[in-house]
Amino acid sequence: MTYFPAVLLFALFASTVFAITQRNTPRSMIRYGIYCFVLFVGAAIAASWLMFLIAR
């Protein structure tokens, strides 16, 4: 498994647990889960580009 699929799996699993435990209604769980997933993946991509630019 390469790094990016690992990031996607981590974000998926963690977002699912966060959504179920931090929200009450199914609709808000889905919205919060998507929000957390995007933040996880977006932060990983942003940090990757930052490290790439620093290393140059």
Next chain:
Amino acid sequence: MRYSQEGMATTESKNTAGPGAQFQGQQGFVYLPLIAGWLVPGAGHFLLHKWGRGLLLAASIVGMFAVGVALEGQLHTSAHDMLDVLGMVGDLGSGLLYVVARIAGWGADQVQTTTADYGTRFIVVAGLLNVIAAVDAHNLRTGRKS
């Protein structure tokens, strides 16, 4: 003023008869969902008949643990220094998953590759997420959450 958003899980007043109050009148050991949820991922929610939530939590936590093992992540077996202690606390959060993995000899003794280091983090985070899920089951049981 308390911060809250739409649908956010909040601590409700004890006098509020919300949906979460359905378990308040139940007899029995109030910490059973907490302990069951810690030992077996999702079991605390299953005890409270929250089948969908329990299934998703179990799939997520077991899935994350399984990916960690598949990446040859390390299961912390000793507590020689502070970082080992923290790692072991995280691993123990998985409950019986950790015990089964130790008995079966899953996971690596030492981290050899970069992906194995990721696997170690997956295993630790699976344990921490399981603790969050178990506390959520306890909150459902006590009526703090619906």
